[in-house]
Amino acid sequence: MSDINEIIHELTKFRNDRDWEQFHDSKNLAIALSIESAELNELFLWKNKEESENIDKDKIKEELADIFAYAFLMAEKHDFNVKEIVLNKIKKNGEKYPVNKAKGSSKKYNEL
Numbered sequence: 001m002s003d004i005n006e007i008i009h010e011l012t013k014f015r016n017d018r019d020w021e022q023f024h025d026s027k028n029l030a031i032a033l034s035i036e037s038a039e040l041n042e043l044f045l046w047k048n049k050e051e052s053e054n055i056d057k058d059k060i061k062e063e064l065a066d067i068f069a070y071a072f073l074m075a076e077k078h079d080f081n082v083k084e085i086v087l088n089k090i091k092k093n094g095e096k097y098p099v100n101k102a103k104g105s106s107k108k109y110n111e112l
Contacts, residue, residue, distance in 0.1 A: 004082045008072050015073070029074045036066040 001009070015021055040063035043055050075082050096109035105112065 002083070004072070007068075008076050008082075011069055011073055012076060024073060024077065026074065026077065029070055029077065033067060033070040033074065036063060036070060039063050040067065 044052050101112040
């Protein structure tokens with residue numbers, strides 16, 4: 001079992017043991033994912049660059065874990081292969097952002 005599949009297995013076991021699948025429709029998972037992302041952003045709110053580099057790493061890990069959990073549950077709900085969709089997106093982004101045009105630039109692909 002791959003690491004990703006093991007994580008998804010543990011998440012769905014945790015969810016199913018509590019009978020929470022009934023609440024995990026696509027809308028609610030997307031909203032939960034957005035809220036957890038906002039909680040990560042909140043850690044950095046009103047911080048200067050130096051303060052941002054000194055955020056409690058355990059708090060960052062907690063929020064990232066929540067984000068990953070909801071993202072993996074969304075993938076599981078739609079029977080998506082996480083490795084496949086991420087690698088496909090990297091390939092697609094590579095086509096939109098070729099190294100010779102994008103290296104060192106923060107411009108969007110349509111501005112390169």
